[in-house]
Amino acid sequence: MRFYLTTPIYYVNSTPHIGHAYTTAIGDMIVRHRRQRGDETFYLTGVDEHATKVWRVAHEQGLEAQEYVDRIAVPWRELPRRLNASTDFFIRTSDDGHKRFVREFLQRMYDNGDVYQDVYSGLYCVGCEAFKTEDELTPDGLCPDHLIPPERIEETNYFFRLSAYQDRLLALYDERPEFVRPDFRYNEARSFIAAGLRDFSISRAGQPWGIPLPWDEGQVAYVWADALINYVSALTYAREGQDLRQRFWPVVHHLLAKDILRFHCVYWPAMLLSAGYEPPQQLFVHGYLLLDDRKISKSLGNIVEPLQLIDVYGADAVRFWMARAVSFGQDGSASVDGVRERYESELANDLGNLLSRTTAMVARYRDGKLARGAADPPFDLDALNRDMAERFDRFDITGALEAAWQGVRRLNQYAGAEAPWHLAKDTSQAARLDGVLYNLVDGLTALAVALASFLPETAPKILVALRQSEDLSWGRVRNGVAEEVGGIAAAQPLFPRIELPTAAA
Ligand code: MSP
Numbered sequence: 001m002r003f004y005l006t007t008p009i010y011y012v013n014s015t016p017h018i019g020h021a022y023t024t025a026i027g028d029m030i031v032r033h034r035r036q037r038g039d040e041t042f043y044l045t046g047v048d049e050h051a052t053k054v055w056r057v058a059h060e061q062g063l064e065a066q067e068y069v070d071r072i073a074v075p076w077r078e079l080p081r082r083l084n085a086s087t088d089f090f091i092r093t094s095d096d097g098h099k100r101f102v103r104e105f106l107q108r109m110y111d112n113g114d115v116y117q118d119v120y121s122g123l124y125c126v127g128c129e130a131f132k133t134e135d136e137l138t139p140d141g142l143c144p145d146h147l148i149p150p151e152r153i154e155e156t157n158y159f160f161r162l163s164a165y166q167d168r169l170l171a172l173y174d175e176r177p178e179f180v181r182p183d184f185r186y187n188e189a190r191s192f193i194a195a196g197l198r199d200f201s202i203s204r205a206g207q208p209w210g211i212p213l214p215w216d217e218g219q220v221a222y223v224w225a226d227a228l229i230n231y232v233s234a235l236t237y238a239r240e241g242q243d244l245r246q247r248f249w250p251v252v253h254h255l256l257a258k259d260i261l262r263f264h265c266v267y268w269p270a271m272l273l274s275a276g277y278e279p280p281q282q283l284f285v286h287g288y289l290l291l292d293d294r295k296i297s298k299s300l301g302n303i304v305e306p307l308q309l310i311d312v313y314g315a316d317a318v319r320f321w322m323a324r325a326v327s328f329g330q331d332g333s334a335s336v337d338g339v340r341e342r343y344e345s346e347l348a349n350d351l352g353n354l355l356s357r358t359t360a361m362v363a364r365y366r367d368g369k370l371a372r373g374a375a376d377p378p379f380d381l382d383a384l385n386r387d388m389a390e391r392f393d394r395f396d397i398t399g400a401l402e403a404a405w406q407g408v409r410r411l412n413q414y415a416g417a418e419a420p421w422h423l424a425k426d427t428s429q430a431a432r433l434d435g436v437l438y439n440l441v442d443g444l445t446a447l448a449v450a451l452a453s454f455l456p457e458t459a460p461k462i463l464v465a466l467r468q469s470e471d472l473s474w475g476r477v478r479n480g481v482a483e484e485v486g487g488i489a490a491a492q493p494l495f496p497r498i499e500l501p502t503a504a505a
Pocket of ligand 1: 007008009010011018019020023030048227228229230255256257259260287288289290299322
C-alpha cells in the first residue's frame, strides 16, 4: 500500500507556534504507523510564502520579500526536525520547481475553459487571505477569525468557474462518504457545496509578490491557488529525476484544521478536476488545540514559548502530550502544565518505572536471562494490534494511544498482582517466576513497538534495554514476540527527573 500524507503549508508571517507543531507531530504519528505496517509512505510539509501578509511583514522589516522568506524559512524548516517528524520533503512555494508547476497547472485550468476575466469588487481579509462577503462578518463588520475589518478591493482579475463544478463535487461526496473525515466536517463541506458555489478569483492584480500567471504576466496567482497546488507540485521535483506523482497521486491524505476546510474540501478538488487530476483520497479535518493563555505557567518556571517545551522535555513528551491532551479531531483546551504532569505521572511513572522494575527483576532473579517459563499472558496483544490499527485508520490517534496506554497500566497491575519478589523466594515457583518475567518483557516489547509512532526516541531505548530486536514491524505487536535472551541489566531511567531552568537573575 502507498500512503501520502500532507500538512498544510504554513504562513511565514511569523515563527512557528505550538498549533503548527500539533498538525506536523500528529501527522508524523500517522505516517510512522503506516510505515510500521509496511506501507510505502511520503510525508510532506512546508511553508506558504506568497501571502500578502508575508509581503507586508517583510516590508515592515525593510526587507525584500525573498530575503525575508529565506531568513524565516530556517526556523520553519527546523520545526519538523525538533518534533522528530520524519518528513520526506519540505516545500517552499518560492521553490523554482513549485513556481514552474503552478504556472502549468493554472494554464491547464485556463485551457479547459474554466478561467475568465472579471472585476472583483468586494472585501478581502489579509488575516485569512480570503475574499469575504458581508454575511461572513461579525455584526460590527469584522472578520470573525481575526477580528479585523477586511479591506475593500476592486480589481480586474481572473476567476475560476467553481460554480460549474457543483454537481461533480456533490457526486464525489455522494460516491465517497469517507472523502472528508470526521462525519460532521463531511456534512459541513457538503452543505456548503449544496448551498450553491460562487466563482472565486484565482489571481490578484497589482500585487508585487507571487507567481505571475502564464497568460497574463501582470497578475500573480492568488495565494490559495498557488498554495494548494503544492500537494502535487512537490511530487514533481522532491526527488531529482523522479516523478513521484505516479506513486503518490491520488493516494494522498490531507491533514488540516477546520479553519481551512473550505479551501481544501471544496476549492481544491474542483481545481484538481479542472486541471485533469484525480481528487485526493481523503481529507481529515481536525479541531483546534487551544492553550491556556497564561504566558508563564506555574509549574514550568520561565518557559514562555510552548515550543521550548521540546528543549526541556524532549520531543517524545511533547508529542505524547499533544496526542493525549485533547481528543484528536475535536477542539479542546489544554494546559502546557500538562506536559510536565504527563511526563512525571505517565511517562516516567507508568512506562519508565515498568521498564526499570522489569529489567531490575530479570537482572536480580535470573541473572539477566529471559526464559519463557509457564504463565498465561496478562492480556491479548493481538487484539491490541487490531484495535490500534483500526483506530489509526479512522484517525483516532488519541484512542490508539489510549489503547496502548491501557496495556502499560495492565502490565503494571500484573507486576503488582503477580509479585515476582514473592515468587523469587519460593523455589517451587521457579517456572512461574520465569513466566511472569517473560510476560513483562514480552508485553513491554510489544508495547514499545505499539508506541513507536508516538514515542520514536523512547521505543528503541526500551527494545535495547530488553535486548530485543529493534524491528518495529507492526506484526510484532503480539503475544510471544520476545526472544529468550541473556544480558538484561537494570535499565537507566527512561524519563529522568528534569530540573527546570530557573529564571535569569
Ligand atoms: N497557508 C495556509 C495553508 C495553506 S495549505 C495549502 C494556512 N497557514 S497557517 O499557518 O495559518 O496554518 C493553519 C494550520 O495550522 C491549521 O489548519 C492547522 O493545521 C495548524 N494550526 C494552527 N493553529 C492551530 C491550533 N491552535 N490547533 C490546531 N491546529 C492549528 O492556513
